Amino acid sequence: MGPSKRRTDQPLLGRCPDCGQELLRETLLISYRTANGWPKMFAQCPACDEPVHPE
Numbered sequence: 001m002g003p004s005k006r007r008t009d010q011p012l013l014g015r016c017p018d019c020g021q022e023l024l025r026e027t028l029l030i031s032y033r034t035a036n037g038w039p040k041m042f043a044q045c046p047a048c049d050e051p052v053h054p055e
């Protein structure tokens with residue numbers, strides 16, 4: 001391993017609206033666009049163990 005400095009270049013999707021857990025890109029389940037053009041995402045929250053909308 002290199003220096004203890006952690007790489008933080010992994011983009012976050014957002015946070016769990018229920019528990020505040022940071023949701024990494026790898027937790028993304030699906031993304032889609034709503035009828036009004038806004039992208040929506042479902043991510044698997046590792047703390048809640050269920051799909052949430054990152055915020």
Ligand SMILES: [Zn+2]
Binds near residue numbers: 016018019049
């Ligand atoms: Zn959660």
